[in-house]
Amino acid sequence: MRKFGFISATIILVIFSVFTFAIWQASNQILFPKWKGITKDFRDCSSEGEKLWGKYCGNIRLTKEFEFKEVSIRSLNGYDLPGWLVPAIANGKGFQKGVILLVHGGGSDRRELTRMIPFYLRQGFDVLSFDLSCHGEAPCPFPGLSFGNRESRDVLSAYLYVSKKYKDILMMGSSVGASSILISLPFLDQVKGIILENPMLSFQRLILDSPESSGLPDQMVQTLIDLVTIRGRFDTLLSPENSLPLARNVPLLFIHSKKDSVVPYEQSMLLTKRYSGPSEVWFPEFGPHGLIWETNQAEYEKRVRDFIRRNTNERNTR
Known part of the structure; x- marks a missing residue:
């Protein structure tokens, strides 16, 4: 009997150890997601990374395709966020309508949305892309991603930064970036319009x-949810679904692929129902998470261009 009891105890210990290891590893992947072949070192770029983000993985310091300025945004979180x-006008456009803030997804950085810069320049908008905390070249005094909790304060900080100079402000965000914008939405009354790709409810x-x-x-x-929030030092109260009912003035364009295997498009459907302000939706039948533009660039740009025209009274965009 003693031998049987020892064997049983050993089996239970092994199962518990395997369970604990699996949960810990899963929390690592959630808190510190990585894009394939792309590191935080802007000098590095893999062939797989170039397929996703373009030449030099979207690093405009190396491509030299744009005239740009390095900027620093003071975050409400207490540190500076680097941006471009x-x-x-400096890039050959005949007029300047305003500015658009590009907010990248979780585990990514400002290089992710470089491929969208030419389109927004053609609309007459200056483009500001920046690194959220714990991404790219931004400081990381916290243990990883917080899924909009801390990132939403970075977004609000970027809005305050551009609001000192620009009257017409647009925003575009993807995934965690889109969710971070929605969390800060009650404080963004003066924004003319926001393009939201594949945001999450919470x-x-x-x-x-x-x-x-x-x-x-x-x-x-x-248990996994609890472990991630404890390790990541964030709560689950701040979320798009909780913030949306508190806002109503900013026009929103939700874009979410029905093929999204990371965040189901039904989450965007539910978000629109929680918003009493003006909103539009586009749920294409194609495109993986964060890559809808690549799947049908013409349709994507037409819908976004029309949305911008309706909400900025701009008739000269192409």
């Missing part, structure tokens, strides 16, 4: 709806 300001729904969570015991999934 690309002026329309961090909890992101995990609960993920393919990896299907088939797992509910308690195991909840």
Whole structure:
């Protein structure tokens, strides 16, 4: 009997150890996501990274395709965020309507949305892209990603930065970037319009709806959620679904692919129902998470261009 008891205890210990290791590793992947072949070192770029973000992985310091300024944005979180300001007029456009803030996704950095800069320059807008905290070249005094909790304050800081100079302000965000914008939306009354790609309802729904969570015991999934928030030092109260009912003035364009396997497009559908302000939706049948533009560039740009024209009274965009 003693031998049997020892064996049983050993089996239980092994199972517990495997469970603990698996949960810890999963929390690492959530808190510190990585794009394939892309590192935080802007000098490095893999062939796979170039396929995703363009030449030199979207590093405009190396491509030299734009006239731009290195800028520093003081964050409400207490540190400076590095960014690139690309002026329309300095890059050969005959007029300047305003500015658009590009807010990258989780685990990414400002290089991710470089491929969108020419399109927005053609609309007559200066472009400001910047690194969210714990991304790219930005400081990281916290343990990783917080899924909009801290990042939303970075977004608000960037808005305050450009509002000193520009009257017409647009925003565009992808994934965590889009969710961060939505969390800060009640404070963005003067923004003319926001383009939101594949935002999430909340961090909890992101995990609960993920393919990896299907088939797992509910308690195991909840343990993972709790571990991530404890390690990441953020709460789950700040979320797009909680912020949207508090805002109503800013026009929103939700873009979410029905093929998105990271954040189901139904989450955007639910977000639109929580917003009483003006909103439009486009749920294309194509495009993986964060890559809708690449799948059908012409249709994507037409919808965004029309949205900008309607909300800025600009008739000279191309």
